[in-house]
Amino acid sequence: MCGIIGYIGKPPVVETLLDGLSRLEYRGYDSAGIAVLNGNGIRVYKRAGKVKDLRATLQHQSLDGHVGISHCRWATHGVPSDINAHPHVDCRGQLALVHNGIIENYAELKAKLLSQGHRFQSQTDTEVIAHLVEEHAKRLSLGEAFRKALQELRGSYALALVATSDPNHVYGARCGSPLIVGVGKGEMFLASDVPAVLAKTRRVIYLNDQEVIEMSSSGVQIMTLEGKPIKRKPSQVTWNLASAQKEGYDHFMLKEIHEQPNAVEQTLFNRLASTAPQITFDRRTTTLLNRLSPDERIVILACGTAYHAGMVGEYMLEEFAKIPVDVDLASEFRYRGIPVDPNTTVLAITQSGETADTLAGVRLAKSQGAKILSICNVMGSSIARESDAVIYTHAGPEIAVASTKAYTSQLTALYLLTLYLAKSHGALDPKRWQELAEGLCRLPELIEKALSTERAIKLIARRYASARDFYYLGRRYNFPSAMEGALKLKEICPTIHAEGYAAGEMKHGPISLIRKGWPVVFLATDSPVYEKVISNIEEVRARKGECIVIASEGNKTIRRHADALIAVPKTEELFSPVIVAVPLQLLAYHIAKLNKCDIDQPPNLAKSVTVE
Ligand code: F6R
Secondary structure, eight states, rough: OOOEEESSSSOOHHHHHHHHHHHTGGGGOOOEEEEEEEEEEEEEEEEEOOOOHHHHHHOOOOOOEEEEEEEEEOOSSSOTTHHHSOOOEOTTTTTTEEEEEEEEHHHHHHHHHHHHHHHHHHOSSHHHHHHHHHHHHHTTTTHHHHHHHTTTTOOOEEEEEEEETTTTEEEEEEEEOOOOEOOOOSSSEEEESSSGGGTOEEEEEETTTTTTEETTEEEEEEEEOOEEOOOOOOOEOOGGGGSSOOOTTHHHHHHHHTHHHHHHHHHHTTTBBSSOBBBBOOOOHHHHHOOOOOOOOEEEEEEEEEEEEHHHHHHHHHIOOOEEEEEEEHHHHHHOOOOOOOTEEEEEEEEEOOOHHHHHHHHHHEEEEEEEEEEESTOOOHHHSSSSSEEEOOOOOOOSSSSSSHHHHHHHHHHHHHHHHHHHHHOOHHHHHHHHHHHHHHHHHHHHHTTTTHHHHHHHHHHHOOOOOOEEEEEETTTHHHHHHHHHHHHHTTTSSEEEGGGGGGTTTTTGGTTOOEEEEEEOOOOHHHHHHHHHHHHHTTTTTTTEEEEEESSSSSSOOOEEEEEEEEOOOGGHEEEEEEHHHHHHHHHHHTTOOOOOOOTTOOSSSSOO
């Protein structure tokens, strides 16, 4: 939540900062701002609204300079407004900073600074940092003052700071919020995430918590809060710029939905070959998994869509690998005292690797001796680095706020994990294992076929776009799919209320709401509970609800139960959550498009939830 950028190098700095900022806008988009440093001091422009609004404001300004910082905001303290937008400055306007995170002790710091005569302009927690640095800089050099101020902060931050007293440096620091350094030729970047710098460089240094940087146009010095130097070499990022651009699609979400065959193929790549009856993971993952005994417990931690992947993971690990699994929302796990110990393996599932609750859950479990395995998309992210082993999904950057390809590639990683453990624990007959492995290899091809439902889905979307409530129902492996389908719709189409339930739960309450024309999306692909789902469909139809049914191709009888039908490729039941995810995502997308919603940047949301 919130994106920050710092830049030092060549003019035009404004264009560089705005371009990078537009690639970070998925992190927050209620306000944006920029500060540029040149021989005439610091000039700050900021306003409520999106990066395009800031760009329009800047159009008539001539802002030269070779150093600057910028920010896109997701409000925590203080409503979205011009004043509360970042950058924030000190009393004299001689230093400016941008911040991602929350300063928990800001009220007490602010009271002290007010008593020392500092004047505040905004309601934000961030502004205290500017004044705190200003206060310390009365006695110390800027770098020392910055570090001294950081030592007084409680909470989370990624920061970038510029000051007129030191025009040849950008200062930065991280604690609990992501921050990377992009290493260019004669130019250097500081950013919340890699896509912000991809147009300029693929050489990146990942910073750790409690690290501070001093960046010039020719290099960067990394140090501890106490100023002790740290050496770290840049890594080469494999993502390219094209993967962070829309490439002709109307929205990132649609592009990412269509990227799923490739994303899943990347997750499988080098890990499963149809010819060899085995799953291969990297050395650390293999070591961790080989130490896991069948009576050991796995606790899956995740939030949102990743939690839905975790729910499917629980079903498959228990059914095929015979390992007891608990799946918990990370935001609950961290506060409810669930016992974990060295006999527990915690499996954290996260696209960004930065979700605050998941990270806190991982840290808590680690402190109690649990081993941490993560399924993660972003290399070098906090959770990836704090895990004992990582299964990277390699899905490429996911920019749209609504998670699509990250979800199906997380499921794919869970299939790999399940098959690996099923084999190493001898839990599955080899012939059955081989059948499942072959089914898994075919997933990219089946997703491609599922994408061809888009034309039919556009028509269905038109029919139901004006509905204001939806239910999504499924059983067993597709109960999580129902939750995920509902989440997709409500997050990108905020005028619609959608809920996902286990179909068998309808009669315990939710069915009372069904009335004429209420759309209910049913997941009725082939499974041992198919007939039970049909009974649930009939229960809804008896109350005049409208049933949009997603069923397996070749099902000749389903039409008579469906008001609208989406036929998807046949597959083993455990793989069906991947296949049905595609029409669920497309349905949400096209309904949201017809409702003229801001699909890639829905109100009140941000992609990477780095605050509690
Ligand atoms: C929904 C969505 C969120 C994320 C959740 C976890 O489409 O994107 O629910 O799934 O915030 O994020 P990660 O996977 O980055 O931990």
